[in-house]
Amino acid sequence: MNRKLQTVLIGTVALLCAVSGVWFYQSSQADRPPDATAAGNMVLGAKLMGVDDQVHPFEQWRGKVLIVNFWATWCAPCREEIPGFVKFQQAYGPAGLQFVGIAIDQKPRVIPYAQEMGINYPLLVGGLETMDFARQLGNRMSVLPFTLVLDRTGKVVLSEVGILKADKLEKTVKPLL
Amino acid sequence: MGERVDRNRDRLRVKFSVVLRIAVAALVWFACVSSAAEPDLLEPDQAFRFSARLVDADRIEVHYQIAPGYYLYRDKFKFQAIPDAVAIDASQLPPGKVKKDEFFGDVQTYRGDLKFTLPVKSASSSARFTLKAVSQGCADIGVCYPPHEQSAELVLAALSSASPDGAASPFTRRSPAATLPAAPPTQSEESLIAGLFKGGLGVLIASFFGFGLLLAFTPCVFPMIPILSGILVPHGERLTHARGFALSLAYVLGMALAYAVAGVAAGMLGTMLSAALQNPWVLSAFALVFVALAFSMFGFYELQLPSVLQSNVAATTSKLHGGHFASVFAMGILSALIVGPCVAAPLAGALLYISQSGDAVLGGSALFAMALGMGVPLVAVGASAGALLPKAGPWMQTVQRFFGVVLLGVAIYLVSPLLPAVVPMIAWAALLIVFAIYVHAIDPLPPGAPGYRKFFKGVGVLALVAGASLLVGALSGGRDLLQPLSVLRGASSAAESGPAFQRISSVAELDSALNAAVGKPVLLDFYADWCVSCKEMERYTFSDKAVRDRLARMSILQADVTANLDDHKALLKRFHLFGPPGIVFFDRGGREIDGVRVVGFQPAEKFAATLDRALQ
Secondary structure: OOHHHHHHHHHHHHHHHHHHHHHHHHHHHOOOOOOHHHHHHHHHOOEEEEOOOOEEEHHHHOOOEEEEEEEOOOOHHHHHHHHHHHHHHHHHHHHOEEEEEEEEOOHHHHHHHHHHHOOOOOEEEEOHHHHHHHHHOOOOOOOEOEEEEEOOOOOEEEEEEOOOOHHHHHHHHHHHO | OHHHHHHHHHHHHHHHHHHHHHHHHHHHHHHHHHHHOOOOOOOHHHHEEEEEEEEEOOEEEEEEEEOOOEEEEHHHOEEEEEOOOEEEOOOOOOOOEEEEEOOOEEEEEEOOEEEEEEEEEEOOOOEEEEEEEEEOEEEOOOEEOOOEEEEEEEEEOOOOOOOOOOOOOOOOOOOOOEOOOOEOOOOOOOOHHHHHOOOOHHHHHHHHHHHHHHHOOOOOHHHHHHHHHHHHHHHHHHOOHHHHHHHHHHHHHHHHHHHHHHHHHHHHHHHHOOOHHHOHHHHHHHHHHHHHHHHHHOOOOOOOOOHHHHHHHHHHHHHOOOOOHHHHHHHHHHHHHOOOHHHHHHHHHHHHHHHHHOOHHHHHHHHHHHHHHHHHHHHHHHHOOOOOOOOOOHHHHHHHHHHHHHHHHHHHHHHHHHOOOHHHHHHHHHHHHHHHHHOOOOOOOOOOOOHHHHHHHHHHHHHHHHHHHHHHHHHOOOOOOOOOOHHHHHHHOHHHOOOOOEEEOOHHHHHHHHHHOOOOOEEEEEEOOOOHHHHHHHHHHOOOHHHHHHHOOOEEEEEEOOOOOHHHHHHHHHOOOOOOOEEEEEOOOOOEOOOOOEOOOOOHHHHHHHHHHHHO
């Protein structure tokens, strides 16, 4: 095959790639998670019912290093990370760290579990619509567990789908305190 | 001879460098793509593919295809029929695999292919109902999905619908035999590729065999024939037809085995890649590879194994002695590796195609069948004791180009779900037209042209006309691949375009539309995208002149319930309909006219008569 045809061919393929790339970038941009501040504002603007039947506005935790954990009792990987969270809350709570759990679950299941595990941070209960909220925050497949870390200014600094490993959590949180 | 080999080697080197360049470009592209992609998590509809069908009047078969690395909880399933006149008993699920859970004790989970039947009891003998299935599962990488609802439309037959030709329904009321599910539950129900394999194993194997047979008529069989004659020659005069047949069969079986191994490998690779294959990027990448392969079939460049590898294998092959079945078999295996330049591209295409099915058995058997097809002429040569040899001719190139067209077609098919409908349509048009030019559709036939030229010209002209109609249709706003020019019919006489329905989507909107239409009879048509008879009504009945004249004297409403929102359900419930198809009529005072409902398809004359009753 001659060189000219080859160049034309490769050029055409490259152009096609570029066009499809731009198109795909734009279409994926549409459901891209909001930027760190906007996501933080979404979280801090939310209100959810707690296991104590009180409405808890997230605004009350503004100024703390806030860790929001979406979980459920039926989700084995979620339960795996909770003992670590309890320890974390205990160790760094006085320094201004605040865990908040959002259980996509039923209250009667959450309460005995929380007692058994000695969960020492507020637990809120949400329905499936809460998963939509998580989706908007960047959890594109709506899965559990899903954890967000907000710094003291209310910016989302970490958004983790799946188990959040203790060392990663520590590395993220320590500089914020 | 030596000079020819040298020249060939130079040509090979050039070809190889082109292949290398393409490969590098593809790699770079893949790298960009994968960095842009999400972590490997499937949408719940893809991780847990749900489908259901009626086995008979009192059993539903539920099928979950659970992606590798994902599992569902046995005790989290919930099944419900809408409307609840149909009762579903979900107490007897098959036992799952026990998983220890420190908090809940033992839980049972399912993996892989999950099929079970659910007993149903229907209060009425005929019903269309929706099966809602709620499932809950997790992925091994450590995430869980919230309860996920999927649904399937099921039809207990003996629905009072007439079949399209107006014949009476073959099902009697007392024996509501089950029919096919009316529609796939979700668009993601079948993966894009699995759809290609829907024809069943038999059809697939037959078509791969046919493919192999076609491949055997490309110039690439020639490298195989010297090998084969090398096998047969040592027998010299004593070579009988039977022995020639047996030897060449052993050779072909060896070749087929090697191909089958490649097929199995592709199938298994596909299983591992199943998550990636749902990704638009990967689909586009495959489409590009297909395009590259197709271009090689058109002779822009040639793809084959690196020359070093080729000559090594050829040397080994010639060292093996012919005449013994085992060594002939081994030769077959080895010569499968020296696939000639034109087999390489379709073979790579077939392997990619199989890898997307994710089925090792299927991949193996399909490629085995393809190799057998390729071997048929070789066996014929052997059985004729070497007397039959195919004559070379330009027709062989046509076969090769046909493969190019097939590969391009696969590429379009792969990406068409990702693109707006007009793009694949224009692509198909371009493909057909360019194909037509390649087979000399518009070149004059020389006097006394051989039969095959006439035949190919005929095929070419057909492709040209089809391509041109697609292009004209696409450019004038048509989006129907099978009826590209239907828009022109509408444009040329406005009177024949579909009736202008007023869209409603809730009970409140219906009431206000009924109020507004006082003094006119009202027709309300329930429609959904998945409803076949609704489309038939649109295409054959509503477009009829007599029907249109009558509809003009009525107020016509349409409720598109495709989305099945709560408003839609409420609307259907008001008329005790399970779903479309269904047409109800209201008199001039806005009350429903009893006994003139139309459920299912009605041909134009019958429907016109129904309209007359409503207009009275």
